[in-house]
Amino acid sequence: MTKIANVRCQLVDLEPETARSDASQSFVKQETVLVTVETVDGMSGTGYSYTIGTGGTAVVAMLRDHLVDGLLGADARNVEQIWQRMVTGTRATTVGAITSLAMAAIDVALWDLRGQRADEPVWRLAGGAHDRLPLYDTEGGWIHLTCEELVRNALAAKAAGVRGVKVKVGKPSLTEDAERLAAVRDAVGPAFEIMVDANQCFTGAEAARRAHSYESLGIAWFEEPLPADDLAGHVRLAAATTVPIAVGESLYSSLRFAEYVAAGAAGIVQVDAARVGGITPWLKVAHTAESFNVPVAPHFLMELHASLACAVPNGMYVEHIPQLGAISRGGHVIEEGWIRPPESPGIGIDWDLDAIDNLRVA
Template sequence: MTRVGDAIAYVRFARYAVPLAAPVSDAKVATGRQRPLSQIDVLTCEIGTRDGLRGLGFSYTTRAGTPAQYAHVREVGESLLGRDPSDIGKTYEALLWAGASVGRSGVATQALAAVDVALWDLKARRAGLPLAKLLGAYRDSVRVYNTSGGYLQAPLDEVKERAAQSLAGGIGGIKIKVGQPDMKEDLRRLAAVREHLGDGVPLMVDANQQWDRASALRFGRAVEDLGLVWIEEPLDAYDAEGHARLAAALDTPIATGEMLSSVAEHIGLIEAVDVIQPDVPRVGGITPYLKIAALADHAHTQVAPHFVMEIHVHLAAAFPRESWVEHIEWLAPLFEERMRIEGGRMAVPDRPGLGLSLSGRARDRLIDDVEFHGSGR
């Protein structure tokens, strides 16, 4: 048991590059805005206390940004030494002020996300509880859908085959990408997947901000009879008014929010859409995520967090309204543990904290690391 007055005595930040088995493409690639995604870049934070407790957290970027995050935590990370690890809010605010000149969103707070997650992991480990239980769980498992098999570079037959494999492996729903230059091709692929899966399988689509308001409305009306769980990111992520109009015009729920990087940016969207999709690393950590979730609960808006299932399974289990967690297996090489999935649901790990530890294989993907040591105040 931790004594009152424990202090942070060790901090390690590390950068990892985790290659994907094969590059993937969504609407941003199909329309020339981005290159195919070939790896996930991860920033980890390991915190140790004077009394021997440990916490592990991480953030990530795609295509660009992790070197900037790493540079930021190298500057502010030493100030963690000597702080009480239980004072998460106080520590978060101190780190914000340490980097105040670069703002309170974007790269700066996404770097701090790794620290914040590590502190919550440590706090739950101290209590001997999974993070979901520390926060106050409503359930021991959450509904789970797969995204990684539905990208646009994959031929239709491959999308159907991987969807079937996911369902056979215990996944409960399937999401496929849309937003190609020719909407007719999107509709053709979507209809074929729906026919292949049958009407009873939950099916989502994700346009990755591809359409203008008129195109999104046209697509939404064309797919109303397919019984989709949601249409994700139909419009620019910051177009709250457009999303509100679209949600009002369609029976199919509208989901968005993964690209936003602060609590303030989510406020307008929470009341505009049916499903808000915050991402812990992108919004700056679990501390700001919990604020977003509370606002969404007050507005009776569903929350379906984006990516990083290893963190989000705990937060989804601790949210009053049951929704979905996104299954993407890309970060698996970094961790020893695997998520348990069966019957369409992902089990909350029963190990303390996040229930994660870095794998021996992670060393092969290490780019750089830095450590800070101190006896504590």
């Protein structure tokens, strides 16, 4: 009765809730891939992944052409077995973004179904380490915003109880970045956290120069300073600065995370459940980081990562970027800068099926 009888895949396009840009790109739209897994006994779970403007139809094609048929008849309870089978069946394209995003949507659906069958929320089923975690805000720190807007947004976040803000860096001159960060620091005071994110835009030498300028500002972390595949560069940079180096949103394999953590290249792990292939590998990454005494502050996916970060003892922060407001109906409680994971069974996202139908493109 727990065998998979049907799998449905959908693609919906969501407009960003605010204009989003960084040193490398603009957030054009959110292509959201939804997968619903149904079992013989009438239960179902829904998972999702995303892209920020390109590749959504390729993810759907990977699901349709290579993954869905292999799920039919499998026991939905055997989540690890199914994940390993998907890896084996996609060796030619693993590790890669499209494959990871497709596998993630399936894996999240299976965990959602697993939680519903156990009548437990995923955050508790996967460990239950925290019943809430602090938020930091990214929505007020995009690179196109003026210095005055950055300050105003940071003060608003502080007034709401949020513990910190992320400011995008990568302006043409170090001076301009430094002035923007100094203005925010002067406004919020020394105890409020400021994170900076370069979105992979710097060379090794320039990243070291900028990191040095951040040290006096008490920056919480320097995120994606270099191209994500430059392990050696991250090792050198981490050794050269007192600012913690944060990486992970652009890594697509649990083994790659292990290399970074073991080499001392990551002081903060920002594993993204969609990009690493789902909840199953996300938990492997989080526990690997735990064994090296490295905290986890996952990238994006606030509505899912609230549950996952609360599941593990080294969960540090949840990133405040609302993602699913157009196709869901709440489920999370945010109080004075803290987010609580949903108590409803599964991943706890209450999908708005009518809205999904209206926004579906494939």
